[in-house]
Amino acid sequence: MKRKPSTEATAAWIRLMRVQTRVLDAVEQDLKKAGFPPLAWYDALLELSRAPTGELRPVELERQMLLPQYSTSRLIDRLVDEGLAARRECKMDKRGQFVEITEAGRELQKKMWSAYSAAIEKHVGSKLSDADAMKLCGLLDRLGCSCSEAQLPAIGEGASAR
Amino acid sequence: MKRKPSTEATAAWIRLMRVQTRVLDAVEQDLKKAGFPPLAWYDALLELSRAPTGELRPVELERQMLLPQYSTSRLIDRLVDEGLAARRECKMDKRGQFVEITEAGRELQKKMWSAYSAAIEKHVGSKLSDADAMKLCGLLDRLGCSCSEAQLPAIGEGASAR
DNA sequence: GATGATTAAATGCATCTGCATGGAATAGTC
DNA sequence: GACTATTCCATGCAGATGCATTTAATCATC
Numbered sequence: 038m039k040r041k042p043s044t045e046a047t048a049a050w051i052r053l054m055r056v057q058t059r060v061l062d063a064v065e066q067d068l069k070k071a072g073f074p075p076l077a078w079y080d081a082l083l084e085l086s087r088a089p090t091g092e093l094r095p096v097e098l099e100r101q102m103l104l105p106q107y108s109t110s111r112l113i114d115r116l117v118d119e120g121l122a123a124r125r126e127c128k129m130d131k132r133g134q135f136v137e138i139t140e141a142g143r144e145l146q147k148k149m150w151s152a153y154s155a156a157i158e159k160h161v162g163s164k165l166s167d168a169d170a171m172k173l174c175g176l177l178d179r180l181g182c183s184c185s186e187a188q189l190p191a192i193g194e195g196a197s198a199r
Numbered sequence: 200m201k202r203k204p205s206t207e208a209t210a211a212w213i214r215l216m217r218v219q220t221r222v223l224d225a226v227e228q229d230l231k232k233a234g235f236p237p238l239a240w241y242d243a244l245l246e247l248s249r250a251p252t253g254e255l256r257p258v259e260l261e262r263q264m265l266l267p268q269y270s271t272s273r274l275i276d277r278l279v280d281e282g283l284a285a286r287r288e289c290k291m292d293k294r295g296q297f298v299e300i301t302e303a304g305r306e307l308q309k310k311m312w313s314a315y316s317a318a319i320e321k322h323v324g325s326k327l328s329d330a331d332a333m334k335l336c337g338l339l340d341r342l343g344c345s346c347s348e349a350q351l352p353a354i355g356e357g358a359s360a361r
Numbered sequence: 362g363a364t365g366a367t368t369a370a371a372t373g374c375a376t377c378t379g380c381a382t383g384g385a386a387t388a389g390t391c
Numbered sequence: 392g393a394c395t396a397t398t399c400c401a402t403g404c405a406g407a408t409g410c411a412t413t414t415a416a417t418c419a420t421c
Contacts, residue, residue, distance in 0.1 A: 041316050045332035046324030050222075052339040053323075055265070057219035060212075060342055096369065103217070108408075110371060132369045132416040154203050161215075162208030164341050170207035173338045177214040179326050180222055258399065270378075272401060294386040294399045 053180075060160050067156040073149050077102075078121070081112055082146035085122060085138035092125060092137035121145055215342075222322050229318040235311050239264075240283070243274055244308035247284060247300035254287065254299035283307055 042050070065076060073079075084101045085093055093101075099109040113136050116122040121142035125135040138146075165173065204212070227238060235241075246263045247255055255263075261271040275298050278284040283304035287297040300308075327335065 041320035042324040043329050043332070045329040045336070046327065047316075047319055049327065049332040049335045049339075050319045050323045052336050052343070053219050054223065056339040056343045057215050058265075061216065094369085103220070105409075106370075107372080107410085110369095111407080114371095127369095130369080130417075132414095134370080154209075157209055157212045158203035161212045161342060162204040165208065165211065165338070167205050167207040169338060169341070170205070170211040172334070173211045174207070174214050176327070176331060176335045176338070177211075177218040179331070180323060181214070181218045256399085267379075268400075269380085269402080273377085276401090289399095292387075292399080296400080 063160045064153070064156040067159070068149070068152055071152045073145075073152060074119075076153075077104075077112060078116065079146060079149045079153060081116060082121060082138060082142050082149075085136065086143055086146050090137075091143075092135040094127065094133055095136060096133070098136065116142065225322045226315070226318040229321070230311070230314055233314045235314060236281075236307075238315075239266075239274060240278065241308060241311045241315060243278060244283060244300060244304050244311075247298065248305055248308050252299075254297040256289065256295055257298060258295070260298065278304065 068074075068076065080102055081098060084098055085091060095109055095113060098113070099106055102109065104112070113122065113124070116136075117124060121139055123137050123139055125137050127133040127135050161170070230236075230238065242264055243260060246260055247253060257271055257275060260275070261268055264271065266274070275284065275286070278298075279286060283301055285299050285301055287299050289295040289297050323332070
């Protein structure tokens with residue numbers, strides 16, 4: 038069972054690992070230099086702000102963000118500590134709770150998007166034509182284990198799942 | 200300076216983050232289930248085994264693997280603890296040292312490649328034609344901040360830089 | 362409506378990471 | 392050759408992560 042993957046497949050694997058690491062690091066660094074928290078915080082705030090009522094169950098957030106349960110739990114801790122979100126009792130299911138984004142949370146999300154979008158443009162957009170970006174999407178989607186949510190994101194957004 | 204990146208660029212960014220995470224996790228899980236250590240160990244062992252003398256300076260390893268200095272230092276610690284590599288004195292420069300791969304290290308690298316290559320085939324190769332894999336390489340390379348080492352890897356290898 | 366299985370969320374513990382600093386050797390400058 | 396700057400590597404510490412377990416509530420079945 039040796040010599041399985043083609044040279045091309047192996048090369049693609051290596052590129053995928055390297056380039057993602059590079060680009061992610063670059064974007065995270067830009068955000069950090071601008072004084073912002075990690076991208077995961079942005080993702081969580083975005084999900085919360087998108088929710089019609091501004092609140093989600095931790096389990097839902099977990100599924101949206103593709104994060105392990107304990108990781109979500111602790112991320113929420115930090116958001117709450119910083120006053121960006123608040124835990125609310127869940128009356129229908131007393132095991133659970135709701136996490137609600139605060140006004141400060143909404144503001145931070147918007148401010149971060151400004152820096153975040155600039156970083157995306159700098160490290161991705163400026164290096165690829167729109168047509169090529171779409172080709173890249175298509176190829177990457179083939180690798181995604183049915184990771185749909187296929188639609189392109191609405192404007193003013195962005196997510197990362199990391 | 201708002202609304203900078205195109206929808207396409209943003210979509211590509213999201214795919215890149217998500218798909219890489221998914222694929223990496225899948226491959227790491229396969230390796231772990233087969234009882235192997237993390238991919239970073241493989242990368243280090245591969246670099247060492249490729250060196251003509253079977254030894255490298257930590258600084259060189261660091262550059263090859265694109266890892267922070269302290270991270271390399273601790274990775275070497277673990278390899279040495281497990282008997283996969285050994286530290287050797289460096290006589291030309293007494294600040295430094297050499298790290299030499301052991302026989303056990305070479306064996307582990309080969310065994311891991313067997314599982315690793317199968318995982319690459321399963322999670323990448325089988326989902327993309329060779330032609331598409333090359334297209335993907337081309338697009339990703341455009342994002343790499345001049346992350347050359349452009350040549351396709353020789354057979355029986357693979358690296359990841361994470 | 363009691364009982365066992367399942368689900369929601371938190372947390373203790375060991376490990377890993379990032380960051381900053383430290384010590385030791387070398388290189389550069391005058 | 393003394394002095395400063397730089398390079399190589401290790402490490403203390405704080406925070407983050409993975410894993411397993413715990414607590415509490417709900418569900419399913421009888």
